[in-house]
Amino acid sequence: MSESVIESIRAYTDELKIGTYATGLPSFIDEENMSPEQLDAVNKILGHLCEQKNATIIETLLKMSRLPLKEPKTFEGFDYTIIHGKNTEALKNLKSLSAVYARKNLAFIGPQGVGKTHLAMAYGRECCKNRLKAYFIKATELNQKFVDAVKFGHEGSTINGLVKPSCLIIDEIGRCVFNKESTRMFFDMVDRRYNKEGPNTMIFTSNKSPDKWSEFFSEDSSLLCALDRIFDDATVFMIKGDSYRGRKLETIAIETGRSRQAIKMK
Structure with missing residues (x-):
């Protein structure tokens, strides 16, 4: 009996949440006198089921995240050639998800078109791929979500939903003003x-x-100082430079009306 294959089968049964029922598996294999080929087949089947389970979990997390699915923003799709400076490696290392595992916040600050939202979305997508729940929301949407929660009396459940994700992405702070309740x-x-x-x-x-x-935000200074809590342990990327939106834009100038030659011939 191959110990490595048995351990692999055990690991797969644990992943599939059926490990409790597999405790007597070695005895069963021995009693049935299963061949190495049969064990390999069982191992492959369980491995395939684990892959399917993992793919389903990731797909579900991505759907729930509100991140774009048709044209996803990824780290691989970000143009790092436009980034310069001595700290560019920190940006390239975001894919490791070290911030989420270290319980650190991130902020991408800069003018429009420098890739802030792309990087934030790519981080959220990478979280989902590692089976961590992410949720993307624009600041204007969050503001409206709070207004509606106050209006309909479900503030608690609204906040609970925003606390659950391992990674909460709030896009475009500064696009709206939150009232006192919000x-x-x-x-x-x-x-x-x-x-x-x-x-x-x-x-x-x-x-x-x-x-x-x-x-x-609309409150007194004692509450607004809570903003500092966001940056107690955080990494802030200050991105400067020109917008790279529209780099593939092609402008074609045309005119309408009859040509001057046609007018002279009349």
């Missing part, structure tokens, strides 16, 4: 994510530096 819900969410067990990373994008963010 501001309080925002910082309740931040506080609860800060104190939750397990991965609790938040990713922000904005064209405003963090020291200007208080302008977009």
Whole structure:
């Protein structure tokens, strides 16, 4: 009996959550006098089922994440040739997901078109591929979500839903102003994510530096100082440069009307 194959089968049964029923598997294999070829076949079948399970989990996480599926933003699809500076390796190393495992927040700050949202979405997608729950929402959508929660009296369930993801991505801070109720819900969410067990990373994008963010929340300074909690343990990427949107844009100038030659012939 091959110990390596038996261990592989055990690992697969654990992955499939049927390990409890497989404790007597070695005795069964011995009693049935199963050949190495038969064991390999069982191992391959279980391995295939694990692959299918993993693919289904990832597909479900991606669907729930609100990240684009038809034209996904990936790290492989980001043009690193436009990035220069001594700290470019930190940007390239984002794919390791070290921030989410270290419970650190991320922020991508810079003008429009430099790739902030692309990087944030790529990070969320990588989380899903590693079976970590991610959720993407624009700041304007989050603001409306809070307004609706107050209106219909389901503030608790709304915040609970935003606390659960291992990685919460809030895009375009500075595009709207949160009223007092929404501001309080925002910082309740931040506080609860800060104190939750397990991965609790938040990713922000904005064209405003963090020291200007208080302008977009409506509360007194004692509550607004909670903004500091976001950056207690965080990495902020300040991205400068020209927009790379429209690099493949082709402009064709044309005119309408009769030619001058046609007019002269009349």
